[in-house]
Amino acid sequence: MQKGTTVFIKLRRTLAPAMRQILEHVGPLRYVGVKMMSWYLKPTVQWDGHTVSVDPVDFGVSFELESTGEYEAASMAYCKSVLKPGMTFVDVGANIGLFSLMAARQVGPTGKVYAFEPGADNCTLLRKNIEQNGYRNVTIVEKAVSDKTGTCTLYQSGFNTADHRIYHVSNSRKQVTIGCVALDDYxxxxxxxxxxxxxxxxxxxxxxxxxxxxLNENQGVKFIVECWPAILRKVGTDPIQLFQSLEQTGFVFSFIDDATGAITRMANAEMAVMMCVQHKMANILCIRE
Incomplete structure (x- = not known):
């Protein structure tokens, strides 16, 4: 990973929580920021052998990809090392499809990719990216993943398409009714x-x-999940208890540092969460040994 990319990711990770709060609640700054971003971002990016259509007013995935040429590089590299032809990959929160594109190539025509994404604009770009790169092994599901199957409300961010949420955030967000599904039902x-x-x-x-x-039926499943302790607590989830519940079913954890590329085994659920607290947010690799 290039030094400049590492610095950018670390800086963005440190500043992102404060910047999100400002852009969330200060309308004029949000308008100016989004307008400036639209001047900067190109409509397509060449990434990892793929042509990727991006959102020119997105502070999240599109901005990071355009700025660094990468997105969650260590997590991507791990997935590439594991995924083989014929495998099945489930992308929950697919956004514009970067993980789905990577997985579609890795698992090949005999494999399957399921991309779940509730945001309509994200799904438009997701479909376009899958189609323009010639993949026929990706099933796109325009729904949120939850513990129930039915409908729910999506609270859409006006500046970060990776930050749409299915719980109330602020009155400034557009609210839309969407479908939701439990993976056990799907x-x-x-x-x-x-x-x-x-x-x-x-x-x-x-x-x-x-x-x-x-998770019970697939004892060998590899599971990468984002852990953002502050947001989990905000919605009433104890992050340590969440990972302890996974630990009780046999999972062990590794901290993925997408800024440096390091993947470090954690002693237990509490240590994994504490590392995420130190880094604001991060991906955690969950595997059974």
């Missing part, structure tokens, strides 16, 4: 799942609660 009993990536902005507890059967 996938029939006995479905083989080799890897899951989950990034759903604080709703991870409900998403995990809705896929207990899948």
């Amino acid at each position: 996938f029939p009993t006995g479905t083989t799942v080799d890897m899951i990536k989950m990034d759903i902005e604080g709703a991870e507890e409900s998403g995990i609660r809705g896929m207990k059967r899948i």
Whole structure:
């Protein structure tokens, strides 16, 4: 990983929580920031052998990809090392499809990728990215992943398309009714799942609660989940208890530092969460040994 990229990611990770609060609640600054971003971002980016259409007013995934040429590089590299032809990958919170594109190439035409994304604009770009790169092994599900199947409210960020949430954030957000689904309802009993990536902005507890059967049936599944302790607590989730519940089913944890590329084994659930507290947020790799 290039030094400049590492510095950018560390700086963004440090400043992002404060910047999000400012842009969330100060309308004029949000307007100016989004307008300036639209001048900076190009409509397409060449990334990892793919042509990726991006959102020119997105402070999140599109901005990071355009600025650094990478997105969660260590997490991506780990997925690449594990995924093989014929495997099944589930992308929960697919956004514009970077993990889905990577996985579609890795698992090949005999494998399967399921991309769950509730945001309509994100889904438009997700479909475009899958189609323009020629993949036929990706199923796109325009729904939020939760512990129930039905409908819920999506509170959409006006500046970061990776920050749409299924719980109330602020009155400045546009609210839309969307479909939601529990993975245990979506996938029939006995479905083989080799890897899951989950990034759903604080709703991870409900998403995990809705896929207990899948995790139980697939003892060898590799599971990468974002841990943002402050947001988890804000919605009433104790992050340590959440990871302890996974620990009780046999999972062990590694901290993924996407800024440096390091993947470090953690002694237990509490240590994994404390590392995320120190870094504001991070991906945690969960595997059974």
